[in-house]
Amino acid sequence: MRDDTDFAGRHVLVVGGSSGIGNGIAHGFRIRGAEVHVWGTRPAASDYDPGEGSDLAGLGYSCVDVGDRAAIEATAAPFGALDVLILCQGTVVYGRGEFEPDGWDRVMAVNLDSLVHIARKFRGQLAQSRGSIIIVSSVSGLRGNIGNPAYAASKAGAISLTKSLGQAFASDGIRVNGLAPGLVDTKLTKATTSHPERLEKSLDSIPQRRMGTPGDMAGAAIFLASPLASYVTGHTLVVDGGLTL
Incomplete structure (x- = not known):
């Protein structure tokens, strides 16, 4: 019987795959047989x-500043063929730094602008394989974020971009989908997860009463990239334990 989640012989690039959610997704594909390369x-x-949630064993690695379009263009493709592109890059500026021009520009460059630049770079390879792109956004893109306007706006833009690229790339046989994580314990969420009172308050708002894990996000990404989701295009799957209900 065919296993639709078997990625043996497939090539996967996970941008932002050096730690946290991206790293969990990278290993999710690796243990299912894929050859996986990450950008960090x-x-x-x-x-x-x-100890910081980074496990690069069994993964290829390249250092790329995705906030710099020239760096994206200059980086060699990791494989001769590409089947799945995961765009999981992300940054945040705390202390209300995103209200300042430098903070705003940096967050938007990494979280939104780079999505287009990288998708365009690998469109040809993905068209040849009739592959899949998965854009990792956030539930912050579905609502306001009083302290991080650039983060929220960039993630809202990522959700919209998933729809637009889904339309634009469908003629190439490329499916573009996304997933929007809720609260996951990563470097970007330490402002909440490392403070017991804030964490308790956040958990009270999640019906499942727990944080998500990188493995939870990997399961969603594997589904979206697999033949099980062959008729799903332009959709962002919310994976948040019920937080946004």
Whole structure:
């Protein structure tokens, strides 16, 4: 019997796959047989600490500043063929820094602008394989965020972009979908998860009464990239334990 979640022989690139959600997604595909390469921000894979949620064993690695379009263009494709592109890059500026021009520009460059630049870079390879793009946004893109306007706006833009690229790339046989995580314990959410009172308040608002895990997000990504979702295009799957209900 055919296993639609078997990715043996497939090639997967996870942008932002060096830690957190992206790293969980990368290993989700790896353990299902895919050859997986990740883009991260540190000079070498050895610069990542497993204690910080980074496990690069069995993964290829490239250092790319996706906030710099020239760096994206200059980086060699990791494979001769590409089947799945996961766009999981993200940054945030705390302390109300996103209200300032530099903070706003940096967050938008990484969280939104780079999505287009990378999707365009790999469109040809994905068309050849009739592959899939998955854009990881956030439930912050579905509502306001009083302290992080650029983060929320960029994630709302990512959700809209998923629809637009889904339309634009469908003629190439490329399916574009997304997933919007809720609260997951990663470097970007430490402002909440490392403070017991804030964490307790957040958990009270989640019907499942727990944070999500990178593995939860991997399951959603694997579904969206698999033949099980062959008629799903332009959709962002909310994976939040019921937080936005």
